[in-house]
Amino acid sequence: MGIDGRINANLIAMGLTVPTPIQAEAIPAIVAGRDLLGLAQTGTGKTAAFGLPMITRLIKYGRKPDPRTCRALILAPTRELATQIAQNVDAYAEGTPVRSYRIVGGASINVQTERMSRGVDVLIATPGRLIDLLERQAIDLSATEYLVLDEADQMLDIGFIHALRRIARLLPAKRQTLLFSATMPKLMSELADSYLKDPVKVAVNPPGKAAEKIEQGVHFVNQGDKATLLAEYMSKHTDELAIVFGRTKHGSEKLATLLDKWGYKVAAIHGNKSQGQRERALASFRAGETKVLVATDVAARGIDIPEVAHVYNYDLPNVPENYVHRIGRTARAGRTGRAVAFCAPAEIGELRAIERAMKAKIPVIGGEAPFELAGRTGPGTGPNAGQNAGRGGPKGGKPAFDGKKRPARRPSRAPRANQGGNRQHAE
Known part of the structure; x- marks a missing residue:
């Protein structure tokens, strides 16, 4: 060549x-x-x-x-x-x-x-x-x-x-x-x-299309229940690397602090971190010493770590195209990966914009879809699908999409980590 x-x-x-x-x-x-x-x-x-x-x-x-x-x-x-x-x-x-x-x-x-x-x-x-x-x-x-x-x-x-x-x-x-x-x-x-x-x-790819080896899903959940739901998902793969995307610097830092209290090996990257802090966080994550990286869109591109197996969109991005870049942190170097989006009632507009940008529907894997989206296919869309969304403690219970019905429980008193906010400022 x-x-x-x-x-x-x-x-x-x-x-x-x-x-x-x-x-x-x-x-x-x-x-x-x-x-x-x-x-x-x-x-x-x-x-x-x-x-x-x-x-x-x-x-x-x-x-x-x-x-x-x-x-x-x-x-x-x-x-x-x-x-x-x-x-x-x-x-x-x-x-x-x-x-x-x-x-x-x-x-x-x-x-x-x-x-x-x-x-x-x-x-x-x-x-x-x-x-x-x-x-x-x-x-x-x-x-x-x-x-x-x-x-x-x-x-x-x-x-x-x-x-x-x-x-x-x-x-x-x-x-x-x-x-x-x-x-x-x-x-x-x-x-x-x-x-x-x-x-x-x-x-080589239609603009806005996600990699085919990424297994995607959306879980409908109330904003205040996102932290416990995230912990439920992550408790099933504690030895695998995961990136969690938040919308704001403050909210991402707050979520990282909460996950640390719950016993997860976590680091955060956002615009309020110094260059040295960001590089140390990435080095620790790359080495596998840190298992969870909480980040704003500053990390949506430029992180090439093939071992990342899971991406969680804790908050849906304001810019639809950023969704593709976020989930592109997994399924790299020929591997497969999984991306789960948490969608609160206030984020339905962002979800629709993402699906329009990708020209594809994201399968529903948990929670109860809002009325205007109730006709979509996928597990977790039935009348009882939302009863377990975000329930349980940080280390217990399976996400609702595994198909097993369980009695509803009240969520633990977890702080409401990152409830949206203004779009992240330019770096």
């Missing part, structure tokens, strides 16, 4: 010998120098799709970059995704002269300024921190020949459109631009039209 032999050797050592569909279609076009619009789900190998041919072309320069410059710029919406990309790029480029550097918020800007004074081949950055360094004149983008926008739809989602336009004005008109996204909202089409020149379009 035109990839440098040293990179191929690294891939073989990593056990990567067969390209994924997005890689098979994108790599030849990128090697040929074409702009590219890639539409694919998370976890399909997009980093290698743009990283391998880019590193191959950078190897051919044969000299170090000038001070303060970068030859390739990769923009990512979150610190976690930027870190993930940097780790992959370093692994692909091992043994070659290509060097990468990551700049994100929450780290010392003075250290970042000093490092950029020597120049770098590949710069991986979040837009906000890149703007900070540009304002300090610590980075010069006039020599940047490759621009990659990864998970561009989320960058638009959390308000980075103005930062992207500002950055684009500082880049050479003659460059190769690669844009990757899992969804294709209208603003994304406009962005592609203005940034890409005669691009090759690669779409």
Whole structure:
């Protein structure tokens, strides 16, 4: 496919010998120098799709970059995704002269300024921190020949459109631009039209469609009963990794504290955590020391941990497309996974929006569906289906969808962890 032999050797050592569909279609076009619009789900190998041919072309320069410059710029919406990309790029480029550097918020800007004074081949950055360094004149983008926008739809989602336009004005008109996204909202089409020149379009999955190996389900439950219901589910797989998504920073922290009191090995990641806290939480989760990670949408992309077997949408996302990204944290690297959404009466609108975005119904696996959704098929939709939703203590009882009828019990006095709230602020 035109990839440098040293990179191929690294891939073989990593056990990567067969390209994924997005890689098979994108790599030849990128090697040929074409702009590219890639539409694919998370976890399909997009980093290698743009990283391998880019590193191959950078190897051919044969000299170090000038001070303060970068030859390739990769923009990512979150610190976690930027870190993930940097780790992959370093692994692909091992043994070659290509060097990468990551700049994100929450780290010392003075250290970042000093490092950029020597120049770098590949710069991986979040837009906000890149703007900070540009304002300090610590980075010069006039020599940047490759621009990659990864998970561009989320960058638009959390308000980075103005930062992207500002950055684009500082880049050479003659460059190769690669844009990757899992969804294709209208603003994304406009962005592609203005940034890409005669691009090759690669779409390996319909935008908004979830991975086929994810077993999905929705459980209807009152907001105040969600915590005990979550504990019931998790008590059945205490040795497997699970990610729980909340809507707000405060609510996610409160839920993590509650689960910790109930004896779960839990950590939290959200915008109020420092970069060091977030990295330690991820490292502990990746090592299996922490079994449950409670997160806001800051973790919906950029976490590539194949061992994650379960995803719980404790609160449904305000942005329908984020549902696909959230559940995409499981069923990675060819594995299967399970995603359960908890839907309170006030979240029916969010559920409908998610199903419209995916063009598919999520099977009901527990609780009693509201009247307007009562015609849907699936277990847990009968007249007695909701009697056990959220009942029982944090360590006892099976979720209602297992088909066994049990007498209703009053829920324990669990604090109401995260009852919605305003949409999470941009990181």
